[in-house]
Amino acid sequence: MSIWQNKPDRDCTTQNFRIYRTPVGREVELVCLSPQFLGVKLHYWKGRSTPCIGHACEPCGNGHRPRWKGYVQAYHPATRTIVIFEFTERGYQPFQEALNQHGHLRGLRLKACRLNKKPNGPIQIAFAELREESPHLPKQGDLAAMLERIWEIRQQSYTFEPRNHENKPPESPRTEPQQTEPVVRLNGQPPRH
Numbered sequence: 001m002s003i004w005q006n007k008p009d010r011d012c013t014t015q016n017f018r019i020y021r022t023p024v025g026r027e028v029e030l031v032c033l034s035p036q037f038l039g040v041k042l043h044y045w046k047g048r049s050t051p052c053i054g055h056a057c058e059p060c061g062n063g064h065r066p067r068w069k070g071y072v073q074a075y076h077p078a079t080r081t082i083v084i085f086e087f088t089e090r091g092y093q094p095f096q097e098a099l100n101q102h103g104h105l106r107g108l109r110l111k112a113c114r115l116n117k118k119p120n121g122p123i124q125i126a127f128a129e130l131r132e133e134s135p136h137l138p139k140q141g142d143l144a145a146m147l148e149r150i151w152e153i154r155q156q157s158y159t160f161e162p163r164n165h166e167n168k169p170p171e172s173p174r175t176e177p178q179q180t181e182p183v184v185r186l187n188g189q190p191p192r193h
C-alpha cells in the first residue's frame, strides 16, 4: 500500500468554516454554495451565540428574546474562501424570493451591505439575475452539521429536529409567545397550534 495520498481525508463537506457577517462600510459579494438556507432562533447569551431550545431554555427563562438568523454556505471570491454567511430577518425576503425564482440557491451571486455604520446594523441583500455554473463551484457541505458543531449542539442534551424547507422567521419576533417544544427548531418557525 502506498503512503502517498493526493487527497486529504477531510474535504469541504466535513470541514468547519467560520461564520461570516456583513462588514460595516463596504459591500461584499458572495456566491451561494448551499441549495437552501437554514434559519434558527439564536440567543446571544453569556458571551456566545446559542440556539433557542424552547422548553427549559435558560435565556428565555431569563426574559431574553431570541433573534432569527439565516445561514447559507457561500464562496467569497475576494478572499477565495468558503464561509457560512449569516443574515438577519431583513435578509429573509430576498433569500426566499431568490429560492422561489430559481428553485435553489447554489450558484447565485449576491451582494450584501450594512445600511448604517453599526456592526449590527440592518443588512441589505440583492441577488444577481444569473446563476454561476454549478460544476465550477466548490462543493457544498452539510450546513446544519457545520452549525451544530459551531454551537456544540452534539455535546448538549437536546437535538435538532430533522431539517425541512420552511426557514421562515417568525412574523413578529418581538411579540410572539415563547416556544415550549423541547427541541431546537432549525427552521425557526413558531409552533403550530
Ligand SMILES: [Zn+2]
Pocket: 043, 051, 052, 053, 054, 057, 058, 059, 060, 061, 066
Ligand atoms: Zn430561548
